[in-house]
Amino acid sequence: xxxxxxxxxxxxxxxxxxxxxxxxxxxxxxxxxxxxxxxxxxxxxxxxxxxxxxxxxxxxxxxxxxxxxxxxxxxxxxxxxxxxxxxxxxxxxxxxxxxxxxxxxxxxxxxxx
Amino acid sequence: xxxxxxxxxxxxxxxxxxxxxxxxxxxxxxxxxxxxxxxxxxxxxxxxxxxxxxxxxxxxxxxxxxxxxxxxxxxxxxxxxxxxxxxxxxxxxxxxxxxxxxxxxxxxxxxxx
Numbered sequence: 001x002x003x004x005x006x007x008x009x010x011x012x013x014x015x016x017x018x019x020x021x022x023x024x025x026x027x028x029x030x031x032x033x034x035x036x037x038x039x040x041x042x043x044x045x046x047x048x049x050x051x052x053x054x055x056x057x058x059x060x061x062x063x064x065x066x067x068x069x070x071x072x073x074x075x076x077x078x079x080x081x082x083x084x085x086x087x088x089x090x091x092x093x094x095x096x097x098x099x100x101x102x103x104x105x106x107x108x109x110x111x112x113x
Numbered sequence: 114x115x116x117x118x119x120x121x122x123x124x125x126x127x128x129x130x131x132x133x134x135x136x137x138x139x140x141x142x143x144x145x146x147x148x149x150x151x152x153x154x155x156x157x158x159x160x161x162x163x164x165x166x167x168x169x170x171x172x173x174x175x176x177x178x179x180x181x182x183x184x185x186x187x188x189x190x191x192x193x194x195x196x197x198x199x200x201x202x203x204x205x206x207x208x209x210x211x212x213x214x215x216x217x218x219x220x221x222x223x224x225x226x
Binding site: 094 | 145155
């Protein structure tokens, strides 16, 4: 395993639901990332947290709301999603200093009905 | 200028053959070029990476060739094995400041037994 754990692995939700994705890293890293992976598209960086501060928000719709309560945990809160939001959501972590090697979790496969 | 173009989209190789995946970038500020390998149901995992101060890096059967003037880099998998069947992503980033990886669209490799 990579040391980055994501739960749940699969999630089906209706457009009016509210749910949260969780990511936990056991690598002692202090930067964490959310990516969206859709078929035949590059991985899309959504959010970056460095030292628990959000440093990147790539024009992500407000129906996605990240939270980083400490350097080991990252959440993605979801509400009123659209069917086109169905994708694999990947969490990654890295060190802030030195070479930026990102370690990925296995992802949460999200289906929005 | 932030794109990384990856080709081919898919590749079928016989066991023992050489698999070659190519990437091209535009932003000359990029100075770190990792390749990630992703198996079904798993997150991407770092395979090998290179910096532009060298033209080639080899780790076992995997080699990155880097052409700074052409702004291109490629992954060569020698003696390809069925266990290498996966999706491969190239990426580019700046090693300081922004923590952003720009990923290619991925290449799905199938190695026939």
